Amino acid sequence: MDADDVEAVFPELGSITDxxxxxxxxxxxTTACADAGIRTPEELRAVPWLPPVERALGIPEGAExxxxxxxxxxxxxxxxxxxxxERRDAGVDHDLLLAGALVHDVSKLAEFDGRxxxxxxxxxxxxxxGVHVVASAGLPAELAHVVLxxxxxxxxxxxxxxxxxxxxxxxxxASAIRAAYVExxxxx
Ligand SMILES: [Fe+2]
Numbered sequence: 522m523d524a525d526d527v528e529a530v531f532p533e534l535g536s537i538t539d540x541x542x543x544x545x546x547x548x549x550x551t552t553a554c555a556d557a558g559i560r561t562p563e564e565l566r567a568v569p570w571l572p573p574v575e576r577a578l579g580i581p582e583g584a585e586x587x588x589x590x591x592x593x594x595x596x597x598x599x600x601x602x603x604x605x606x607e608r609r610d611a612g613v614d615h616d617l618l619l620a621g622a623l624v625h626d627v628s629k630l631a632e633f634d635g636r637x638x639x640x641x642x643x644x645x646x647x648x649x650x651g652v653h654v655v656a657s658a659g660l661p662a663e664l665a666h667v668v669l670x671x672x673x674x675x676x677x678x679x680x681x682x683x684x685x686x687x688x689x690x691x692x693x694x695a696s697a698i699r700a701a702y703v704e705x706x707x708x709x
Contacts, residue, residue, distance in 0.1 A: 522554040522565065530562045530588055531623055533595045539616045542660070546620050549627050549658035557630040568629070570698065572636040578702045578709060582636070585698050587629055593697065595622035597690035602683075611682060618683040620660070621667030625687055628654050628668075648672045 524547035528534045531550075537543040550565075559565050569575060570585035598618055605611035628651035632642030641650050651668035663681070670679040671688045679685035699709035 522551050522559060526562050527551060530565050533619060533623060537616050537619050542616050542620050545658050545660040546623050549624050549655050552658060553627050553630040553654055569636060572633055580702055587626060590694055591626055593694035594625060594690045597693050598622045598686045601686050601690060614683055617663055618686060620664055621683055621687045624655050624664060625668055625671045625691060627651055646674050648675045
């Protein structure tokens with residue numbers, strides 16, 4: 522997997538205008554793929570969304586994948602930012618928003634080996650390992666903050682609007698998956 526492969530899987534990468542940031546996001550994914558033994562875009566596209574939740578909800582194996590979820594989150598975050606910018610000049614940094622959405626779940630690759638949790642997934646959880654992944658890729662602390670604050674599995678609350686939009690977009694995208702398999706989201 523190289524940067525072109527990452528952009529083939531995540532075409533939104535090309536919308537990041539800052540070259541260094543774009544490169545950093547690509548490096549986070551290429552490194553995470555190499556560490557997980559993922560060699561091709563097809564193998565990356567086959568990574569499941571979240572095996573324990575899929576099992577709990579009776580989601581058929583292979584029905585929900587990580588890549589479309591990350592793209593859902595990115596599209597939702599961009600949509601929210603666009604609506605806010607149009608209505609009140611929210612001053613959203615679109616590069617930061619796109620980069621944050623694209624890397625928010627990068628460490629899921631280290632959390633599962635196939636459908637089984639690894640020690641990283643079992644003992645650390647992805648927001649924490651994600652900080653290591655994005656920092657190792659040379660991405661700035663703002664990106665580590667987006668990763669760390671996007672999940673309620675940490676106590677870190679979003680400090681700026683881009684981090685909050687990614688967190689809400691992730692929750693909305695996950696709800697859309699759960700809603701397809703349960704009658705009432707309170708049961709999911
Ligand atoms: Fe996510």
